[in-house]
Amino acid sequence: MKLNKPKHSLFRNGMYAVEGFIDITKNETSFKWQLLMLSVMGIVAWNLPIDFGHASILFISLFIPVLAEVTNSSIERVVDLVTSDYHILAKQAKDAGATLVLLSLIVTSLIWISVLAVAFNLV
Numbered sequence: 001m002k003l004n005k006p007k008h009s010l011f012r013n014g015m016y017a018v019e020g021f022i023d024i025t026k027n028e029t030s031f032k033w034q035l036l037m038l039s040v041m042g043i044v045a046w047n048l049p050i051d052f053g054h055a056s057i058l059f060i061s062l063f064i065p066v067l068a069e070v071t072n073s074s075i076e077r078v079v080d081l082v083t084s085d086y087h088i089l090a091k092q093a094k095d096a097g098a099t100l101v102l103l104s105l106i107v108t109s110l111i112w113i114s115v116l117a118v119a120f121n122l123v
Contacts, residue, residue: 024073030101034069038062050119061111068104072097 024031045058075097079090117123 024070028069028073031066031069031073034066038066048116048119050116054115054119057115058112061108061115064108064111065101065104068101072101 025035041062042059045055045062048055048058076094079093083090
């Protein structure tokens with residue numbers, strides 16, 4: 001069985017990624033909030049009176065919720081593609097995606113608390 005797969009090229013694959021980023025930014029409010037959080041907290045991370053290593057960890061950790069939100073949006077879109085009817089498995093899949101986002105925010109918060117505690121010699 002031959003699937004509808006285009007030929008691979010680095011440029012074409014990069015363009016698919018850009019198209020996906022543009023689409024999710026246009027259509028997903030939660031993703032826009034994650035990008036806003038990344039921007040604001042990124043500025044905070046780089047302006048804190050801490051060393052470069054600590055600021056880098058804080059900044060990089062901000063991508064965890066963004067990645068989780070992309071995954072959650074992908075799950076939601078696939079579920080919506082498969083069925084528009086209520087089904088318990090569809091609900092569970094979407095709930096699992098939402099849990100991923102929640103856990104990513106908790107992990108990011110714990111990273112920030114830990115790094116700031118070390119950076120400011122609170123531990």
